[in-house]
Amino acid sequence: MMKDRVVSVLSNTKVADGIFEMVVHSEDFPELIVGGQFIHIALPSLAHPLRRPFCIANFDMSAKTITVEYAVVGEGTEILSRVENGTELKALFPLGNGFSLDADYKTIALVGGGMGVAVLPAIPTTWQDKDYHSFLGFATASKAVLVDELSKSGKVYIATDDGSLGEKGFVTSLLASKLAMIKPDAILCCGPEIMYKSLARELEGMDIPVFISLERRMGCGVGACLVCNCKVKTPKGDKYLRACVDGPVFPMKEVIL
Amino acid sequence: MSNLKVNIAGVDFKNPIIPASGTFGFGREYNEFYDISELGGFSTKGLTLLERDGNANPRIAESPMGMLNSVGLQNPGVEYFIENYLPWLKTIDTRIIANVAGSTVDDYISICDKVSIDGVDMVELNISCPNVKAGGAALGIDPKNVEMITRAVRDTCRKPLMIKLTPNVANIADNARAAEAGGADAISLINTVGGMAVNYKTRRPVLANVMGGMSGSAIKPVALKMVWQCYNAVNIPIVGLGGITSYTDVLEFMICGASAVQVGAANIYDPMASYNIVKDLQRYVDENNIDINELVGTLKVD
Numbered sequence: 001m002m003k004d005r006v007v008s009v010l011s012n013t014k015v016a017d018g019i020f021e022m023v024v025h026s027e028d029f030p031e032l033i034v035g036g037q038f039i040h041i042a043l044p045s046l047a048h049p050l051r052r053p054f055c056i057a058n059f060d061m062s063a064k065t066i067t068v069e070y071a072v073v074g075e076g077t078e079i080l081s082r083v084e085n086g087t088e089l090k091a092l093f094p095l096g097n098g099f100s101l102d103a104d105y106k107t108i109a110l111v112g113g114g115m116g117v118a119v120l121p122a123i124p125t126t127w128q129d130k131d132y133h134s135f136l137g138f139a140t141a142s143k144a145v146l147v148d149e150l151s152k153s154g155k156v157y158i159a160t161d162d163g164s165l166g167e168k169g170f171v172t173s174l175l176a177s178k179l180a181m182i183k184p185d186a187i188l189c190c191g192p193e194i195m196y197k198s199l200a201r202e203l204e205g206m207d208i209p210v211f212i213s214l215e216r217r218m219g220c221g222v223g224a225c226l227v228c229n230c231k232v233k234t235p236k237g238d239k240y241l242r243a244c245v246d247g248p249v250f251p252m253k254e255v256i257l
Numbered sequence: 258m259s260n261l262k263v264n265i266a267g268v269d270f271k272n273p274i275i276p277a278s279g280t281f282g283f284g285r286e287y288n289e290f291y292d293i294s295e296l297g298g299f300s301t302k303g304l305t306l307l308e309r310d311g312n313a314n315p316r317i318a319e320s321p322m323g324m325l326n327s328v329g330l331q332n333p334g335v336e337y338f339i340e341n342y343l344p345w346l347k348t349i350d351t352r353i354i355a356n357v358a359g360s361t362v363d364d365y366i367s368i369c370d371k372v373s374i375d376g377v378d379m380v381e382l383n384i385s386c387p388n389v390k391a392g393g394a395a396l397g398i399d400p401k402n403v404e405m406i407t408r409a410v411r412d413t414c415r416k417p418l419m420i421k422l423t424p425n426v427a428n429i430a431d432n433a434r435a436a437e438a439g440g441a442d443a444i445s446l447i448n449t450v451g452g453m454a455v456n457y458k459t460r461r462p463v464l465a466n467v468m469g470g471m472s473g474s475a476i477k478p479v480a481l482k483m484v485w486q487c488y489n490a491v492n493i494p495i496v497g498l499g500g501i502t503s504y505t506d507v508l509e510f511m512i513c514g515a516s517a518v519q520v521g522a523a524n525i526y527d528p529m530a531s532y533n534i535v536k537d538l539q540r541y542v543d544e545n546n547i548d549i550n551e552l553v554g555t556l557k558v559d
Binding site: 001002003004042046047048049050051075076090092216217218219220222223224225226227228229230239240245 | 279280281282286287289290291302310311314315316317318319321322323324326328331463473474522524525526527528529
């Protein structure tokens with residue numbers, strides 16, 4: 001059975017310009033969480049009834065905590081940013097398929113763009129025996145998050161649009177420039193769709209499996225309401241699948257970007 | 258003695274709580290959270306003769322105490338439903354209402370025939386989907402068309418027939434009378450209220466389809482008013498919906514004339530919503546020792 005849980009907020013702090021990190025705890029904790037899954041949080045506001053889906057940035061099975069990183073982009077996240085420690089929130093987790101790593105994938109390139117980097121730390125937490133290389137892209141240095149966290153799991157390469165941190169330019173170009181050296185068995189990626197298009201161009205002609213996590217406005221989060229549709233190639237032709245239960249992770253070659 | 262059982266057009270429901278079409282899929286997702294046989298019944302995702310992809314993304318936006326959607330009747334088609342979902346639904350002890358839609362009168366006639374089979378307890382005719390040209394909205398607005406489409410499907414629909422009415426009309430009581438005149442066994446109302454969400458920064462609509470249908474608590478006053486108007490206009494039973502999120506909402510709708518209710522947006526906010534409403538309503542009738550049917554249409558306006 002699936003269940004709706006109540007989590008209590010342990011911390012909710014600003015970690016970069018307009019970006020917050022929230023850690024929540026629940027004694028009633030699931031037995032399994034994998035990187036790439038998400039948590040669907042109800043806001044403490046009757047006027048804002050839709051839950052907000054956030055990727056599980058990290059988790060701790062023994063402490064029974066989930067970490068979420070979010071940018072304040074609208075009314076909902078603004079309300080969330082003012083939630084105080086100890087507040088109890090309804091939350092559905094873990095939802096979605098998450099990433100799936102074959103045993104023979106040894107070297108993994110993690111690629112994040114903007115808030116998409118928030119998906120990445122839970123991956124080394126889930127699969128600890130891999131060799132990770134993280135490629136993080138931000139608009140500017142003041143928007144950079146999770147750099148230290150990802151440094152614990154391997155080398156981190158950074159690109160910013162304005163060159164204020166790391167290299168100036170696109171993170172996808174930075175990744176492309178290091179591919180021959182790193183030779184990743186798989187690339188796991190989360191960011192805006194324009195980044196996936198750029199990644200697809202950079203990797204053209206190469207045979208590296210790429211898995212991407214899609215972001216959608218979401219309703220129920222459990223597969224019933226069909227609002228989080230993503231167009232995906234299937235044996236029956238191009239179909240709208242649900243980001244919440246069929247995804248949010250898909251092989252990039254199957255997604256119609 | 259306390260009682261939650263209701264009867265709509267000859268169909269017995271163990272309680273008056275029915276998740277609304279489009280908010281409950283085909284029941285499987287919510288059965289992962291609780292035994293859906295606890296519900297009076299549920300109305301399936303809108304079915305069409307052929308599979309439909311639905312509208313582009315985004316399909317959902319929030320509004321104060323509500324939401325807008327423009328899914329556009331994405332569904333696997335009626336044959337797929339019959340082959341893949343209905344066999345499992347037959348094993349569930351709850352009433353199954355097949356919600357059906359079409360583009361033409363012939364579509365409606367044909368799909369009503371297809372779903373009039375074992376396992377389906379009732380047919381809900383969606384002539385009010387605001388999100389697709391093919392959703393029958395044109396058939397649901399003019400009372401003359403409401404009567405015409407109801408009469409047209411009456412022969413092939415061999416199950417109790419419920420017509421789902423849109424609030425986006427001049428006078429919903431006229432549409433209710435038209436459904437009754439055409440031979441409907443019941444009416445359900447209201448479908449979503451037409452609406453929009455706009456991003457002032459980008460000057461773009463939030464929904465890819467520009468316009469959508471509004472639901473949730475924000476529309477409850479509109480729905481209550483229309484249920485009351487229709488209750489005073491027709492003799493067939495009314496299934497009320499529009500912004501129900503609690504058992505007290507259910508009581509209000511029944512007092513205004515609904516014989517049962519549907520719960521829509523609340524399922525999207527909270528997977529346990531319909532189940533919790535059943536439990537709360539049971540507690541209420543037990544504590545007050547009432548038969549829920551006694552409430553129907555008891556609004557005091559003198």
